[in-house]
Amino acid sequence: MDFARPLPAFLVQRYHGWKATTYAENRAWYRRLADEGQRPRAMVISCCDSRVHVTSIFGADQGEFFIHRNIANLVPPYEPDGNQHGTSAAVEYAVTALKVAHLVVLGHSQCGGVQGCLDMCEGRAPALEESSSFVGRWMDILRPGYEAVKEAEDKPRALEKEAVKVSLNNLMTFPFVREAVEGGRLSLHGLWTDIGEGGLSCYDPASDGFVPI
Amino acid sequence: MDFARPLPAFLVQRYHGWKATTYAENRAWYRRLADEGQRPRAMVISCCDSRVHVTSIFGADQGEFFIHRNIANLVPPYEPDGNQHGTSAAVEYAVTALKVAHLVVLGHSQCGGVQGCLDMCEGRAPALEESSSFVGRWMDILRPGYEAVKEAEDKPRALEKEAVKVSLNNLMTFPFVREAVEGGRLSLHGLWTDIGEGGLSCYDPASDGFVPI
Amino acid sequence: MDFARPLPAFLVQRYHGWKATTYAENRAWYRRLADEGQRPRAMVISCCDSRVHVTSIFGADQGEFFIHRNIANLVPPYEPDGNQHGTSAAVEYAVTALKVAHLVVLGHSQCGGVQGCLDMCEGRAPALEESSSFVGRWMDILRPGYEAVKEAEDKPRALEKEAVKVSLNNLMTFPFVREAVEGGRLSLHGLWTDIGEGGLSCYDPASDGFVPI
Amino acid sequence: MDFARPLPAFLVQRYHGWKATTYAENRAWYRRLADEGQRPRAMVISCCDSRVHVTSIFGADQGEFFIHRNIANLVPPYEPDGNQHGTSAAVEYAVTALKVAHLVVLGHSQCGGVQGCLDMCEGRAPALEESSSFVGRWMDILRPGYEAVKEAEDKPRALEKEAVKVSLNNLMTFPFVREAVEGGRLSLHGLWTDIGEGGLSCYDPASDGFVPI
Numbered sequence: 001m002d003f004a005r006p007l008p009a010f011l012v013q014r015y016h017g018w019k020a021t022t023y024a025e026n027r028a029w030y031r032r033l034a035d036e037g038q039r040p041r042a043m044v045i046s047c048c049d050s051r052v053h054v055t056s057i058f059g060a061d062q063g064e065f066f067i068h069r070n071i072a073n074l075v076p077p078y079e080p081d082g083n084q085h086g087t088s089a090a091v092e093y094a095v096t097a098l099k100v101a102h103l104v105v106l107g108h109s110q111c112g113g114v115q116g117c118l119d120m121c122e123g124r125a126p127a128l129e130e131s132s133s134f135v136g137r138w139m140d141i142l143r144p145g146y147e148a149v150k151e152a153e154d155k156p157r158a159l160e161k162e163a164v165k166v167s168l169n170n171l172m173t174f175p176f177v178r179e180a181v182e183g184g185r186l187s188l189h190g191l192w193t194d195i196g197e198g199g200l201s202c203y204d205p206a207s208d209g210f211v212p213i
Numbered sequence: 214m215d216f217a218r219p220l221p222a223f224l225v226q227r228y229h230g231w232k233a234t235t236y237a238e239n240r241a242w243y244r245r246l247a248d249e250g251q252r253p254r255a256m257v258i259s260c261c262d263s264r265v266h267v268t269s270i271f272g273a274d275q276g277e278f279f280i281h282r283n284i285a286n287l288v289p290p291y292e293p294d295g296n297q298h299g300t301s302a303a304v305e306y307a308v309t310a311l312k313v314a315h316l317v318v319l320g321h322s323q324c325g326g327v328q329g330c331l332d333m334c335e336g337r338a339p340a341l342e343e344s345s346s347f348v349g350r351w352m353d354i355l356r357p358g359y360e361a362v363k364e365a366e367d368k369p370r371a372l373e374k375e376a377v378k379v380s381l382n383n384l385m386t387f388p389f390v391r392e393a394v395e396g397g398r399l400s401l402h403g404l405w406t407d408i409g410e411g412g413l414s415c416y417d418p419a420s421d422g423f424v425p426i
Numbered sequence: 427m428d429f430a431r432p433l434p435a436f437l438v439q440r441y442h443g444w445k446a447t448t449y450a451e452n453r454a455w456y457r458r459l460a461d462e463g464q465r466p467r468a469m470v471i472s473c474c475d476s477r478v479h480v481t482s483i484f485g486a487d488q489g490e491f492f493i494h495r496n497i498a499n500l501v502p503p504y505e506p507d508g509n510q511h512g513t514s515a516a517v518e519y520a521v522t523a524l525k526v527a528h529l530v531v532l533g534h535s536q537c538g539g540v541q542g543c544l545d546m547c548e549g550r551a552p553a554l555e556e557s558s559s560f561v562g563r564w565m566d567i568l569r570p571g572y573e574a575v576k577e578a579e580d581k582p583r584a585l586e587k588e589a590v591k592v593s594l595n596n597l598m599t600f601p602f603v604r605e606a607v608e609g610g611r612l613s614l615h616g617l618w619t620d621i622g623e624g625g626l627s628c629y630d631p632a633s634d635g636f637v638p639i
Numbered sequence: 640m641d642f643a644r645p646l647p648a649f650l651v652q653r654y655h656g657w658k659a660t661t662y663a664e665n666r667a668w669y670r671r672l673a674d675e676g677q678r679p680r681a682m683v684i685s686c687c688d689s690r691v692h693v694t695s696i697f698g699a700d701q702g703e704f705f706i707h708r709n710i711a712n713l714v715p716p717y718e719p720d721g722n723q724h725g726t727s728a729a730v731e732y733a734v735t736a737l738k739v740a741h742l743v744v745l746g747h748s749q750c751g752g753v754q755g756c757l758d759m760c761e762g763r764a765p766a767l768e769e770s771s772s773f774v775g776r777w778m779d780i781l782r783p784g785y786e787a788v789k790e791a792e793d794k795p796r797a798l799e800k801e802a803v804k805v806s807l808n809n810l811m812t813f814p815f816v817r818e819a820v821e822g823g824r825l826s827l828h829g830l831w832t833d834i835g836e837g838g839l840s841c842y843d844p845a846s847d848g849f850v851p852i
Contacts (some may be wrong), residue, residue, distance in 0.1 A: 002418040004381055005400040008315060011255075012426055014272040015413050022269060023411035026434050028824045029740035033264045034323055039678060040263035041668055041700065048281045048303050050253035051246045055268055056235060059227040059443060059698055061436045061680070062269070068261045069282040070299045072305055077266030082344035086283040087349035090261050093284055097325065097348075104219065109665035110247055113311065135310075137828055138302035168217055185667045187218040196247030198236035200228050204232035205215040210227045213225055221665050223700045230638015230698060232449070428844040430807055434741065438852055441839050448695060449837035459690045460749055460835030466689035468650075474681035474707045474729050477672045481694055482661060482701070491748040494687045495708045496725040497732055508770035509664065512709045512725045515777035516687050519710055523774075528647060536673055538736065539709035546780040561736075564719040564728035594643055613644040622673030624662035626654050631641040639651055 006037045033063050040066040042102035043094035045087070045167065047073045051195045052108050057093040064157065066094050073105055074115030075167040078115070078174045088174070095186060097177050107164040113139055114160045120145040142166055161210055164190040164203060239275065244294070246276045253279040254314035256307035258300070258380065260286045264408045265321050279307050285326030286318055287354045288380040291387045308399060309389050318382065320377040320405040326352055334359040355379055356393045374423055375414060377403040439639040452488070459489045466492040468528035469520035471513070471593065473499045477621045478534050482483055492520045498539030500567045501593040504600045514600070521612060523604050529597065533590040533618040540586045547572040564599055568592055587636055590629060665701070672702050679705040681741035682733035684726075684806065686712045690834045691747050705733050711752030712744055713780045717813045727739040727813070734825060735815050742810065746803040752778055753799045760785040781805055800849055803829040803842060806836040 007015075023030065043066045054060065054067055075087055086168040087106050094100045107114075117139040119125035127137035140161050145162035152158035168190050171177050180186035190203030201210035220228075223387055236243065247375035256279045259267050267273065268281055282305040307313045320327075330352040332338035341349035365371035381403050384390050393399035402415030405423050414423035433441075449456065469492045472480050480486065480493055494516040495587035501513055520526045533540075543565040545551035554562035578584035594616050597603050606612035616629030618636050627636035646654075662669065682705040684694050693699065693706055707729040714726055720822050733739045756778040758764035767775035784801035791797035810816050819825035829842030831849050840849035 001378065001381060001416070001421070003385060003394055003401055004403055004416050004418050006417075007317075007402050007404065007415050007426060008400075011271055011317075015270055016270060018270050019411050019413075024437055024742070025431055025826065027411065028819075028826060029434075030264075030411060031409045031824065032738060032740055034407075036678075038263045038321065038326075039675075041702075043218075048256075048279050048307070050251045050276050050279045051243075051275075053275055055266065056275070057228055057231050058224050059230060059436060059440045062266055063263050063351060063401040063680075066261050066263045067282050069280050071302050074299075076297055080345040080347070082295065082350055084289055084298070084350055084354065085347050086287075088350055089284050089347040092347040093325070094261070099272050100672060101665070101671055104220075110250065111249075112306070132293040134293070134298050134305040137297055138297060141297065142550075154226060165214060168214060174214065180667075181216055183255055185670065187664065187667060188216055189220055190217055191220065194247075196244045198232050198240070198243060200232075202220050203214070204215050204219075208214070213221060213228060218664055221668075222661055223698060226447075227440060227698045229442060229447045230440060233446035234442045235439075237446070427804060427807060427842070427847070429811065429820055430842050430844050432828055432843075433743075433828055433830065433841050433852060437697050441696055441852060444696050445837050445839075453837070456690075456837060458716070460833075463751075464689045468685075472684075474705050474733070476677045476702050476705045477669075479694065479701055481692065483654055483657050484650055486692075488692055488695070489689050492687050492689045493707050493708050497728050500725075502723055506773070507772040508776055508778065509722065510715055510776055511723070511773050512713075512777055515710050515773040518773040519751070520687070530646075530650075536676065538676075558719040560719070560724050560728040560731040563721060563723055564725055567723065580657045591640060594640060598642060607642055607666055610830060613647075614642055615646050616643055617646065618675075622670045624658050624666070626658075626670060628646050629640070629643050630645075631643050634640070636658065637674060639646060639654060 002190065006071070011113060011175070014034045014048070030062065037064055038098065039138070040064055040098060040100055042066070042104055043100045044104045044106055045069065045073050045075060046106040047108055047111060049108060049112065052106065052193065056139060057193070067102060071135060071138055072111055072142065072163055073107055073162060074138065074168060075170045076141050077170045090176060091171065092176065095180055100186070102187050102189060104189045104191060105164050105167045107160050109157065109160060109194045109196065111160050114142065114163055115156055118146070118159050119157055161192050164192055167202070206212065221287050242385065243275065251276055251311070253277055253278070253311060253313055255279070255317060256281065256304070256313045257319055258286050259287060259318045259319040260321055260324060260326070262321060262324065265319070265406065267319060270413070271408070279311060279313060284348060284351055285324055285330070285355065285376055286320055286380060287351070288318070288383045289375060290383045304384065304387060305389065308393055313399070315400050315402060315403060317402045318377050318380045320373050321372065322373060322407045322409065324373050327355065327376055328369055330355045331359070331368055331372050344373050378404055381416070456506060458490065464489055464492070465525070466490055466524060468492070468530060469494065469517070470525045470530045470532055471499050472532040473497065473534055473537060473539070475534060475537065478532070478619065479616055481517060483619070483626070492524060492526060496560060497564055498543070498568065499533055499593060500564070500589060501531070501596045502567050503596045517597065517600060518602065521606055523628055526612070528590055530615045530617060531590050531593045533586050535583065535586060535620045535622065536578050537586050540568065540589055542584055543568045544572070544581055544585050587618050590618055594629070632638065649710050668840065669701065669728045677702055677705070677737065679703055679737060679739055681705070682707065682730070682739045683743045683745055684712050684714060685745040686710065686747055686750060686752065688747060688750065691745065691832065693745060696832070696839070705737060705739060710774060710777055711756070711802055712746055712806060713777070713802060714744070714809045715780050730810065730813060731815065734819055739825070741828060743828045743830060744803050744806045746799050748796065748799060748833045748835065749760055750799050753802055754795055756781045757785070757794055757798050778779065778817055800831050803831055807842070
């Protein structure tokens with residue numbers, strides 16, 4: 001493991017700044033969180049994209065949100081085949097062990113993963129179609145969503161929102177999610193944020209669309 | 214999809230607060246990020262745990278870090294088998310498309326996933342051993358690490374750190390990661406944070422241990 | 427006073443959000459409230475419990491409710507002995523200076539203070555019986571209520587409701603309260619809310635019980 | 640108890656609105672709070688004044704803050720004399736039973752209780768001086784603070800801020816508060832809010848004054 005490197009100086013410096021301020025001011029709370037365990041109110045599934053800041057948008061305090069981030073905020077369908085499913089593991093832990101009350105899927109504008117899926121669906125991305133492409137195979141989860149948006153005026157935006165809907169629908173294929181939702185112990189929410197405008201819309205079942213908050 | 218619910222009011226209120234302050238003050242930057250795309254300097258792989266705040270510890274600005282969060286900050290070995298590998302997709306996108314300069318694996322204390330793996334390895338978690346357990350199958354990635362810690366005084370802490378090492382080693386099995394590291398275009402870093410103490414240690418190849426920053 | 431600390435950052439952020447939205451939108455009203463003084467319609471006496479949100483349940487606007495919160499929403503009997511009585515001071519100010527038209531005592535389920543009183547009454551809480559226990563001495567106010575519930579099926583729930591009745595009866599021992607009630611200038615109301623179910627019941631003199639609203 | 644009255648219709652209506660919306664959307668969370676108990680991060684001591692909205696200013700979620708409200712947000716000194724001390728009971732419960740990490744004293748402008756104390760100190764309020772005046776005796780807690788402000792330009796504002804300092808100092812006379820502060824398990828914070836301007840200032844030990852946040 002001689003390839004591992006020390007942390008870059010700018011991160012070391014920022015960490016020390018955090019330790020001397022935010023940590024010092026909240027030490028008692030962090031100790032309690034360490035001693036008594038987390039009890040997050042909600043799970044958020046968002047994209048890895050560096051421009052999406054869940055904690056900032058929602059004024060999050062340490063301990064409030066259990067956050068899973070993957071490419072394009074996707075949830076695959078329930079597949080208990082004994083293989084490794086990182087997203088399904090995160091959902092299982094949040095719902096069955098932590099018993100979160102809310103599960104939020106947060107999509108966003110200018111999503112590179114969604115654009116890649118669109119390019120695959122329209123034959124413009126042979127590299128992503130290769131079986132060795134991890135991004136391509138991951139974005140296959142969204143392929144069934146293409147049908148619903150192929151006539152849309154702004155296909156990338158439409159497919160980003162479709163990704164939220166696909167994930168919400170896939171979540172309901174997990175027996176423990178469905179049971180918690182039907183038993184009134186868990187609420188599902190679909191959001192989409194516009195990075196440039198700072199906008200936030202919520203999926204509304206009545207209109208089957210996203211309405212600004 | 215009539216199961217989807219509106220966003221809870223306290224999150225709506227906090228979002229509007231963010232929009233009127235943080236967004237309003239940084240609008241020009243968010244618009245550039247939307248128009249020109251992200252250009253993150255580093256990828257961080259951390260746990261979903263609500264007590265781990267990557268953006269807080271590193272004083273992150275919007276656009277700086279491409280963040281993947283999964284249970285126990287694990288990276289599986291390279292397996293280009295055409296199946297869905299969310300973590301591998303995130304790594305592939307960060308290294309080959311975004312060309313990040315740093316890749317940080319951030320482990321932490323009191324990790325529920327690591328504790329589950331330890332319980333499995335020591336025969337105390339039959340439910341996690343079932344093939345239908347997503348958390349159990351996901352934590353299988355860490356099982357090979359148990360051998361190295363079974364004599365440790367504090368096994369949970371030791372296995373949490375081993376998880377970082379296992380992930381770093383697995384990262385090097387990805388051809389595009391190895392090439393970027395060997396070509397000097399990418400640095401790998403292993404970190405472990407103590408939630409209660411606010412401590413941060415970095416993996417040090419010379420001593421094969423974690424040293425406080 | 428070098429022990430005082432700066433406000434945690436997440437509260438600073440949320441405050442700035444409030445200032446830029448709720449405050450900004452209601453500035454004229456807040457200025458009038460500051461210039462002309464408060465003129466609340468009702469006083470509410472509720473528990474300090476973090477799960478009881480008077481302002482949320484009653485859709486409260488700034489300036490509407492004069493709110494006193496103490497352990498277990500108790501009012502002691504009238505005792506003009508020259509000692510410090512915080513609750514009596516709040517009642518006196520609301521009734522004689524602010525001349526509120528309604529006084530609501532709001533009890534709730536899962537009340538830790540009431541449970542402590544029950545434990546004392548049944549000999550299970552020696553620590554609370556010590557003269558130095560502030561919680562114990564405060565909960566002595568409710569002790570006379572134990573007699574009425576000791577045969578009840580669900581003693582904690584019964585004693586929580588008894589606490590509301592004890593407080594209402596004690597309120598009538600204050601001459602200025604009794605005069606205002608008898609003069610038709612003040613109405614007293616007893617409520618009990620079920621936290622988990624979101625239920626609200628009102629004390630009904632006809633049945634001497636609490637009936638759902 | 641035939642003096643008790645049904646709840647006024649406007650409150651019944653608002654309650655039903657809350658039940659059908661906020662409660663319905665957060666049912667799972669309220670049930671968990673009921674089943675597992677509260678775990679508030681902070682205690683806030685504020686005034687009963689209808690114009691001070693702690694939950695609004697801090698975007699509070701149900702379960703976050705343990706709130707005690709009394710006239711002029713005062714904490715008396717530690718007096719374990721076996722008498723009833725409602726404020727001391729609330730502080731004891733928050734610090735020893737709930738183990739909150741932060742304790743915030745929130746003062747405010749145009750405080751009627753503080754004005755009353757000032758009037759007493761300057762001989763303008765004989766009625767408050769009477770031993771039967773609950774408000775007068777309660778405000779005696781603040782009398783020692785008058786000395787520090789009697790030369791101030793704006794005495795009411797200065798005494799409101801002094802009330803926060805007096806309370807913070809009195810808090811430190813409670814052995815369990817002092818021990819928690821010195822052991823790094825509890826932080827004390829002093830705030831003062833300007834109702835008309837929506838301003839918020841924090842007590843700063845370095846300058847022994849209040850600085851805007």
